[in-house]
Amino acid sequence: MNVALARLLLSAAYPLLAHAASATHDPRLAALALLDIVLILLVLPLAQRRAGAWLTVAGATALLWWMQHSVLLPVLLLLPPVLFPWLVAWWFARTLLPGRVPLISRIVGGLEGCAPADLAPPLKSYTRGLTRLWAIVLAGIGLANLLLGIIAVPDGLLVRLGYTPVVTVPQVMWSLFANMLDYGVAGLLMAVEYLVRIRLFPDRPYRSFPQFIRRLGALGPAFWRDVMR
Structure with a gap:
């Protein structure tokens, strides 16, 4: 396979x-x-x-x-929905540091066939802001999952430590948010951003969503390996 x-x-x-x-x-x-x-x-x-x-x-x-x-196994299950969004948030945020190129600026530079520094100023500003937005949203998702995981019952962190949370959420509700709805939040952000982008930049050569996905795939493994670093 x-x-x-x-x-x-x-x-x-x-x-x-x-x-x-x-x-x-x-x-x-x-x-x-x-x-x-x-x-x-x-x-x-x-x-x-x-x-x-x-x-x-x-x-x-x-x-x-x-x-x-x-008792450790249910606690371990609380960690991935916290750590994974934080890891991806850090991956976005680190590219906003001085001397670095924002992650989405690099991707759009690949789509435009130019260096990120050569992007039009409005597009350069937009891609930096979008990189920051993704970092904030993903960090927020991880934090929400952590807080809900702390007060979840019966397998939340406080319960496992022997404390009764003042406010609780059922374990199944935590799981629905952490394992299902998180992806919906990310998908909604992608959809809204796409609609905003085609309105702000109607002359871009990847206006249709299928064309946008094809162009992303056409960038090739070498490009994505470089972006991942």
Whole structure:
């Protein structure tokens, strides 16, 4: 199977597994959801048949199976919806530091076929602001997931530490927000931004959304590897 497709399928499976684990309080599903993260991270070396990757997966499988009845397992399930948005927020925010090129400016520069410094001033300002907006929204999503995870019952952090939260949310509601609605928030931001962009910059050569996606894909692996650094 294509590595990119395998990673996409594993990524799509994670929120479903995590939500099912939280809704049913099934430790087997929780272990499977966490193992899914390990597979997402190691899918390339696994496809390359690297012994270290296979040993890591075997060790993670054994450890998660052993932890099925541990109080730590539900707590570990609270972490990915917090850490992943913060990691991506940091990825956006670090490109706003002095001497760096904003992430979305680099991407739009690739779409325009020019260096980011050569973008038209309005487009340069817009892409910097959009990079900042994504960093703020993703950091906010991670913070909301953390706060809800602290007061969730019965597997929230305060409950696990032996405290009764003054305000609580059911575990299933936390899971719906953290594992499902987060993607809706990100998707809504993308849709609204796209509508704003085509209104502000109607002369851009990627006006239609399918054309925009095709042009992103046409930038090629080398471009995206450079952007990821």
